[in-house]
Amino acid sequence: MMDHWQRFKASDLFYDFKRDKVAIVSFAVFVLLFVCAFSAPLIAPYNPYDPANIDIMSSEIPPVWMAGGMDDYILGTDAQGRDLLSTMIYGMRISIVIGLCAVLLQAVIGIVIGLIAGYYGGKLDGFFMRLADVQLSFSYLMVAIFVSAVLQAAVGVGRFAEIAVPFLIIVIGLAQWPQYARTVRASVLAEKKKEYVEAARVTGFNSHRIMWRHILPNCMSPILVLSTIQVANAVMSEAALSFLGLGMPVTRPSLGSLINAGFEYIFSGSWWITAFPGLLLVILVLAVNLLGDFLRDVLNPKLYKG
Amino acid sequence: MSVLLQVEDLTVNFALRTGDLTALNGVSFALNEGERLGLVGESGAGKSVAGFAIINLISKPGYIAGGRVLFQGEEISALPQEAIRRIRGNRISMVFQDPMMTLNPVLTIGTQMVETLQAHRDIGPSEAAAIAADKLRKVHIPSPEKRLRQYPHEFSGGMRQRIIIAVALLNDPQLIIADEPTTALDVTIQAEIMDLFLELCEQSRMGLMLITHDLAVVSETTEKIAVMYAGKIVEEGRTGDVVRSPRHPYTQGLIAALPQGEHRGTRLNQIPGTMPTLTRIPPGCSFHPRCPHVMAVCARREPASLPVDYPGGGQGVVACHLFDPQRHDE
Ligand SMILES: Nc1ncnc2c1ncn2[C@@H]1O[C@H](COP(=O)(O)OP(=O)(O)O)[C@@H](O)[C@H]1O
Ligand SMILES: [Mg+2]
Numbered sequence: 001m002m003d004h005w006q007r008f009k010a011s012d013l014f015y016d017f018k019r020d021k022v023a024i025v026s027f028a029v030f031v032l033l034f035v036c037a038f039s040a041p042l043i044a045p046y047n048p049y050d051p052a053n054i055d056i057m058s059s060e061i062p063p064v065w066m067a068g069g070m071d072d073y074i075l076g077t078d079a080q081g082r083d084l085l086s087t088m089i090y091g092m093r094i095s096i097v098i099g100l101c102a103v104l105l106q107a108v109i110g111i112v113i114g115l116i117a118g119y120y121g122g123k124l125d126g127f128f129m130r131l132a133d134v135q136l137s138f139s140y141l142m143v144a145i146f147v148s149a150v151l152q153a154a155v156g157v158g159r160f161a162e163i164a165v166p167f168l169i170i171v172i173g174l175a176q177w178p179q180y181a182r183t184v185r186a187s188v189l190a191e192k193k194k195e196y197v198e199a200a201r202v203t204g205f206n207s208h209r210i211m212w213r214h215i216l217p218n219c220m221s222p223i224l225v226l227s228t229i230q231v232a233n234a235v236m237s238e239a240a241l242s243f244l245g246l247g248m249p250v251t252r253p254s255l256g257s258l259i260n261a262g263f264e265y266i267f268s269g270s271w272w273i274t275a276f277p278g279l280l281l282v283i284l285v286l287a288v289n290l291l292g293d294f295l296r297d298v299l300n301p302k303l304y305k306g
Numbered sequence: 307m308s309v310l311l312q313v314e315d316l317t318v319n320f321a322l323r324t325g326d327l328t329a330l331n332g333v334s335f336a337l338n339e340g341e342r343l344g345l346v347g348e349s350g351a352g353k354s355v356a357g358f359a360i361i362n363l364i365s366k367p368g369y370i371a372g373g374r375v376l377f378q379g380e381e382i383s384a385l386p387q388e389a390i391r392r393i394r395g396n397r398i399s400m401v402f403q404d405p406m407m408t409l410n411p412v413l414t415i416g417t418q419m420v421e422t423l424q425a426h427r428d429i430g431p432s433e434a435a436a437i438a439a440d441k442l443r444k445v446h447i448p449s450p451e452k453r454l455r456q457y458p459h460e461f462s463g464g465m466r467q468r469i470i471i472a473v474a475l476l477n478d479p480q481l482i483i484a485d486e487p488t489t490a491l492d493v494t495i496q497a498e499i500m501d502l503f504l505e506l507c508e509q510s511r512m513g514l515m516l517i518t519h520d521l522a523v524v525s526e527t528t529e530k531i532a533v534m535y536a537g538k539i540v541e542e543g544r545t546g547d548v549v550r551s552p553r554h555p556y557t558q559g560l561i562a563a564l565p566q567g568e569h570r571g572t573r574l575n576q577i578p579g580t581m582p583t584l585t586r587i588p589p590g591c592s593f594h595p596r597c598p599h600v601m602a603v604c605a606r607r608e609p610a611s612l613p614v615d616y617p618g619g620g621q622g623v624v625a626c627h628l629f630d631p632q633r634h635d636e
Binding site (some may be wrong): 003195196198199200201202203204205206209213214217218220 | 391393394395396410412413421422425426455470
């Protein structure tokens with residue numbers, strides 16, 4: 001473990017990181033938000049899921065520095081009387097969980113398909129890459145709208161709220177696997193020609209082992225860079241779907257559904273219900289994207305964007 | 307002495323858009339247990355293809371079009387892929403030219419060695435690590451236990467080639483096929499690596515098939531020589547015999563081109579012309595356009611492989627019309 005840390009400290013990646021202020025700041029912001037999100041029950045002033053904390057009488061209270069603000073609610077409350085700060089922290093946790101899980105799903109599908117397509121080539125490759133083209137030619141929003149409309153009609157809105165998290169993970173996960181498949185395939189095609197692969201075959205390793213143990217680890221830098229971009233994309237996609245009312249319900253809001261819920265109240269003057277979650281979403285996505293840019297510049301991989 | 311490797315009439319084609327290209331054309335040779343054979347020829351002669359064809363690892367668009375390979379009496383060219391896979395890296399190992407490229411850059415030497423052992427044997431990691439360290443010691447790498455934890459980029463070229471040889475030795479093979487093992491290295495290191503091969507082969511009676519374009523390397527290391535030209539073996543015999551009194555005009559040209567003794571540094575006596583690309587092999591003997599002894603028959607008929615005697619009493623095989631007793635100058 002110490003050994004790995006020493007090795008990392010001596011690496012080019014760490015050297016470049018130390019000299020890049022934007023990377024350091026965005027990394028710090030991301031870690032801070034991540035830690036906050038996952039320690040939500042510890043740091044949030046209230047539990048927004050607990051009906052005991054919800055008092056409709058205290059709805060739409062403005063932030064503490066505005067006239068009518070209360071010390072108990074730093075960023076004010078939303079239309080249902082929940083503390084906005086607490087709701088945002090919990091909401092960010094949902095956004096991050098959905099984003100990470102969706103990317104994990106994309107990565108698993110995309111890496112397996114990309115490895116197989118790139119390594120075996122031929123008809124298999126043709127089939128999977130055409131499948132990827134077809135997948136990308138559908139707007140995932142259109143598909144998501146269709147599927148969620150059907151699901152909501154089939155299981156009822158109440159039941160749908162319960163399955164919203166896995167539903168969003170699957171929709172966003174399935175929509176974007178081709179980015180991984182294309183990137184991995186391109187790397188595999190380049191790696192496959194290298195002599196260490198030939199040497200591995202000469203050593204008597206089977207194809208399975210060569211693919212997973214020898215080629216895949218050499219494709220990690222493009223995968224890493226793509227993953228940061230995809231996490232930012234997935235968080236945005238989740239927000240978009242929730243904003244359209246196809247994602248998380250207001251009772252368990254993500255950042256997107258908070259923005260949506262507050263939207264109606266903008267014109268009645270309660271701008272903060274939408275503005276603060278929106279700002280948090282922008283900061284989160286920006287931090288991840290800037291980290292991705294840094295990694296892309298340092299690792300300089302060939303990427304295939306959809 | 308029993309035969310270790312016997313290659314009979316091995317033919318490899320590449321299916322290209324423009325038609326089939328024959329990279330290996332009826333190649334035959336044999337190697338006894340513990341013997342060292344040098345396969346020499348210009349670049350593009352088909353030497354590497356021959357090496358891969360022996361372990362049945364010709365990748366598309368290439369395919370083995372004919373012939374067979376016997377290893378310790380077993381016809382390995384007829385084995386299913388799964389069975390031949392168990393021979394590769396186990397009973398037959400291969401070493402390549404570029405030590406930069408043959409090791410996986412993201413895995414430690416130890417990991418790669420342990421996995422190579424475990425691919426063929428059912429042993430635990432600590433036992434495998436002990437064997438790996440032992441093999442590193444055999445190729446004279448100091449403090450092997452420490453080396454096992456390092457990555458390929460932490461070694462010099464010569465060291466890396468030693469490691470690759472240690473990897474090849476892991477499962478105690480009976481045959482090592484070394485494809486231009488020293489071509490990418492400095493001259494001084496070349497000699498060290500060849501000495502190491504000699505030492506290892508003699509220690510454990512291991513067969514060596516040394517593939518190189520460098521006749522000088524072969525003449526110092528091997529007991530037998532096979533000379534390849536445009537996918538065919540044109541002369542085969544004991545190294546001393548062939549180097550001292552080459553029979554085939556092509557071999558004669560190669561020997562004359564060797565820089566040696568007082569001629570070192572002077573302009574080399576090179577064979578005029580270049581080897582034909584395999585898509586445009588001339589009819590008859592493929593060497594005839596460059597041959598100083600060319601006859602009318604050479605452009606018409608392909609020469610058969612004929613037995614020849616060398617002055618010292620040694621025997622060999624040569625594919626040239628000059629040695630055909632039945633040749634009536636048509
Ligand atoms: N993958 C391939 N596709 C087409 N032709 C090939 C391929 N590999 C080898 N060849 C043909 O085989 C010939 C011999 O190649 P090779 O065995 O690598 O020569 P060398 O004697 O230098 O090792 C080449 O000149 C080329 O024409
Ligand atoms: Mg070669």
